[in-house]
Amino acid sequence: MGSCASDVFRVLFCGEEFNWGYKFTKEALQDDTDIVVSCCPREDVGQHIGSTDLAVPLMARLDCQMLDRAPRLKAILQYGVGVEGIDIPAATQRGIWVSNIPSEGTGNALSCAEMAIYLTLACLRSAHACAESIAQRRVGVPLGRTLFGTTVLIVGFGGIAKELVPRLCPFGVRVTAVRRSSWGQPADASAEALLYDKGAWSDMHRFAAAADIIIVACSQDRTSMGFVNDGLLAACKPGVIIVNVARGGLLDYSAVRAGLESCHIGGLGLDVHWTEPFDPQDWIAEHPRVVLTPHVAGVTELSYRAMAKVVALEARRVQSGLPPTIQLAAVPSPRTEVVLEPQ
Template sequence: MGSCTSDIFRVLFCGEEFNWGYKFTKEALQDDADIEVSCCRREEVGEHIGSTDLAVPLMARLDAQMLDSAPRLKAILQYGVGVEGVDIPAATERGIWVSNIPSEGTGNALSCAEMAIYLSLACLRSANACTESIKERRVGVPLGRTLFGKTVLIVGFGGIAKELVPRLRPFGAKVMALRRSAWGQAADASAEALLDRKGAWSDMASFAADADIIIVACSQDSSSFGFVNDSLIAACKPGVIIVNVARGGLLNYSAVRAGLETGKIGGLGLDVHWSEPFDPQDWVAQHPRVVLTPHVAGVTELSYRAMAKVVAQEARRLHNGCPPTIQLAAVPNPRTGGAVQAPASRFP
């Protein structure tokens, strides 16, 4: 960690995971002599947050107690979409902005969509069995399946889904989608027009019954946590493939394990996990029909350089006394039942 003076605006990456974000942001701000970009281990955030102006939490939790020790903190900016590790009401009460980087327009959603297709194909082609065949010097096995002719259900219709739909159509797949908000929004029109079928969250069981592949691409909150559970899996076709590129908590662990044991789940492709880093000795990680990647769906040079430019832009604005250009909409306040609005800023 470098030294800090009152004239230096400090950006702190809270955690050493996803380190390309730190490297690219530091590079993007290398000519800004009065902005310092640092990185620390998650366990050390409390030691450095007190002299930080802009925090990038990564996988670190920023709760009320942590925020109490951050008198200079003006904003928290998630390097990506999910802000579930931030106590937003507590930040708002303390005059701290909380923002994320929308997945659309940065290459992040596109990168995650590509990973969802990769994991789907890996499950269809039995990637682990292919590796075993190479080890055993066998040719012509295993027998694979095609994406052509399959029915794919996308759960959630945010940035990832809108990048997925036009990429799935050329494979000859039928594409369905569910969303919690209303259909017919102008911004979604081009991707929505390519769907074979669309429905609401309440249609989950009936849509799942028709799907060969379910791709989980929705946000995780109290209403979606663990929604891939015993009852949903029971409604699925035998041998359904489930792919998750969103958040690990959207899948109920015991339900997924039971589905793999019975064969109801024919393939499981996970880029996100119940705990991270995921234990390689875990039963699910050891299963031959499970394909794992280490939370890298959005970790591409395209997306990480684009997001670094956003962090650099926001750091410059905050340093100049301006509010961030990207801000979260009002969110429910669990303490009052009302909404959390934009905070009073901590600008000088």
């Protein structure tokens, strides 16, 4: 028997980017007649959030002003790891659960690790110069570099790094890593054992000085914003290759541009950018030593179908009055007693 309109639980994908998430989630919940899954452009979220029970932000910011327009909202579930676009304190104050989908176990981290290797190889083999040679009917150029024999520094040691390390080692590289949290957690043991060396965030410059390739795979917050800056690049070898599959704001734009201009940066592989979508006419986008992909590192059928199943599971939990499996916001109980502060 179908549910009446007032009983329908509404899931809203906030943004039309990464649209496979919406499509696969709708497919996963197609037999749940009392759950409706919809999608709207980022600029229209405010028009739909008022009738939403579970919001899934995709490139859309959910700040306190937006949350004020969402009296029915019970939970926010980030489609992926990064929750920097969600005002978690404001959500907590309003009794709204905040959750995300960790990259490990869904194929997301694995997919991002593969993309990091792809971008690294594309930089080493001068992908743009190869395309130019094809266009000019030349053979035997450009002269490439091998991944074999290099030292690769991974910044961050979360899900992506743990998938990346065992995939890099067979190439005959020395893999090092720095992280902000402490080492030695049991879950890290298998990947950690393969590292040539490891250090703390404070060891960054020392590790960067020994690296031929730096792969950025850490989270972005106030402490990590723009950490690839003039100071870090000055510590790097001339010709260093930098690959970013995490967040665009981790690289300082001016420092990276200067590094490319001086040839101190020998190659730059970016799946994430300072603004998205990235301007194709931007100086960096047009540089011959830069390889860009459109924020698709985690966008594979493997990962997106797995993450859609997580959204379906969490939608059913929240619909039943249960909290999300992962809670990033401590919600007062009962929810009806939440007192909103004047904005």
